[in-house]
Amino acid sequence: MEKIRTRYAPSPTGRMHVGNLRTALYAYLIAKHEGGDFILRIEDTDQEREVEGAVDIIYDTLRQTGLVHDEGPDKDGGCGPYVQSERQAKGIYLEYAKMLVEKGEAYYCFCTPERLESLKTVVNGEEIMQYDKHCLSLTKEEVEENLKKGMPYVIRQNNPREGQTTFHDELYGDITVDNAELDDMVLIKSDGFPTYNFANVVDDHLMGITHVVRGNEYLSSAPKYNRLYEAFGWRVPVYIHCPLITDENHKKLSKRSGHSSFEDLIDQGYIPEAVVNFVSLLGWSPESDREIFSLEELVKEFDYHRISKSPAVFDMVKLSWMNGEYLKAMDFDRFYKLAEPYLKKVITKPYDLKKIANMVKTRIEVLPDIEGHIDFFEKMPDYDISMYNHKKMKSTPETSLSVLKDVIPLLSEQEDFSNDALFETLKKYGEEKSYKTGFIMWPIRTALSGREMTPAGATEIMEVLGKEESLKRLNAAVEKLSAC
């Protein structure tokens, strides 16, 4: 069987949109599942939109997500160059466009922007235009004349107005449209660069791409691609259009949502593996009901026939859950490395950050959650004494005061301030007084943290705080409670 070749063909315009990431991922998985090749091609045919540094972002994202390409600008596989502006400079696209002109499948167009503008109509607030084939009627001589005069031109595809065109998508099946629907799209722009539509077809063919994986927003332009392949006499690749990813309002994910790009998500404290895993399940499902997959496992599992056709909402809540799963399963050293900046952001005192990191590991979903859990270590927050009320612990400010008064001398004598030793001491005290553990621990923990919830129990907190600071806080609490 022929080796599968897929490609990821981003245009360097900024951060990587999660829709594009998902498309790249599926392209990668489809190829790798069958031991094929995954190619990276940079589509920089729009000099206006090009953003500096965007190519680096692409490399960086692919590296972080693990989608390593077999061929690309930095890895020649014999199909180069892999950057379209370089290919354009070699005259590749114009050469092929001219072939089409020869065959009558394309034609020169000299229409001015003004004339094109006049062709537009507005429907429901949307500008719509279909070219009227005005320049198709130009004679060969007129064209030559115009070219000689140096008139700006574009080359357009010449689509028939009658008949129908059918194309096949692996997921959506056969789709047939009337040729009248097919616009004479521009192939070569007046600046000499090819349009995306044209460059894509030419390069996919020249690079031997067997499976074209793309977003389903291209579904309606697909028939025009087919006509191009047929005009050239090239074999049409296998098309796989992926369902759209939408925001919570079921609209195409846009930059405004704040989490539309991979980099946005990383900035927000998500880890690459979780994002990749989550995004893989947006529009695809494995045979089993497993949900946590590493990239390697996805490669093994991925059957593109199981890609769904309906659009999927990008649910941040579930992504967060999944991120939390990854954090919990992560080995401690890596977790600590990731958590350290967030810990240091709030804690400047010489506490054992590793112990704190460990407390927080099973309690957060994204890294920035850490801050809200641990700020009390650094500085005792203000709190209301009503916090000493706890129904289930049978604790009140009064009982708390008495427990604290009992316990402070015991703790003052305590030498070993480790969690286990402290717990032993307090348990013994509880047994003597026939107090339940919670009845003792609730006031202590409150006095130490001023928080209803903490990422650890009272004794664990004391271990981190140390004897001096713990007693200081406990005494302050007694004072606070006595004042009432």
Next chain:
RNA sequence: GGCCUUGUAGUCAAGCGGUCAAGACGUCGCCCUCUCACGGCGAAGGCCCGGGUUCGAUUCCCGGCAAGGUCACCA
């Protein structure tokens, strides 16, 4: 507006003529527990509507409706 696509709980999503209609997130309850979280157990919640075909439709067909996509010298 034309064309294309989609339509199973709030969300992701199995299903491919006969199922008590999987599973996950979220929500709620219980258990565990020095609080919370983790973990465990459980609950509520769904096949867009109308016609067919069929002994039987979530599943097949037709028609509605709804949503999204697309109609650039952007990709």
